[in-house]
Amino acid sequence: MSLVREKPYDEIVVKEILNRANVGRSTFYTHFKDKDELLASGMHDLLRTIQAAEVPASGKWQEKIVRFSLPVFEHIHWHREAGAAGMGPRGRAILHGHLQKVLAGRIADDVRKALQSRRKTVGQTPPELLARYVASTFVLVLDWWVESNGALRPKDVDGLFRALTLPTLSAILE
Secondary structure, three states: HHHHHHHOOHHHHHOOOOOOOOOOOOHHHHHHOOOOHHHHHHHHHHHHHHHHHOOOOOOHHHHHHOOOHHHHHHHHHHHHHHOOOOHHHHHHHHHHHHHHHHHHHHHHHHHHHHHHHOOOOOOOOHHHHHHHHHHHHHHHHHHHHOOOOOOOOOHHHHHHHHHHHHHHHHHHOO
16 A cells, blocks of 8 residues: 555555565465465455444344445545555456456355345346446445545435435345
8 A cells, every 4th residue: 555655556466565575575475476466365354353343233134235235335445544545447447347246256255245134136136237237336335435625424325326226135135
């Protein structure tokens, strides 16, 4: 993240990451294929931490599925406030693409469990489709927020995301 504060993501090379982290090339490549895989790994770690800590008071599946949203918006807001504005449009597209893929994978497990708990299985929405819908809507709202210079607070952006996704989740899961 400190490198992203200094230059656009797409201009960062692995050698700079190795130097900053004081890690050898072979150690890096033992764990990661490239800097994008390192980025995805960081996203997985962040989401795992959020999902372990955030347990919604409501027992509704739709709340469990979107529980990641506010903490992620807050995390992004904090990094933007700390000066990580050097992401650049191309780097942001790469980051958001990875985020969407990671989110869809993590959300799919909750969606599968939610759909299994339903009595009706005929005409059931495929879990991967619903997970992709939620993840892509999150990234869509995130892109809009970033492009509008983040004038809204994370809580307000989260409210917009939930307004777009919760009615669909409720209709499918209840």
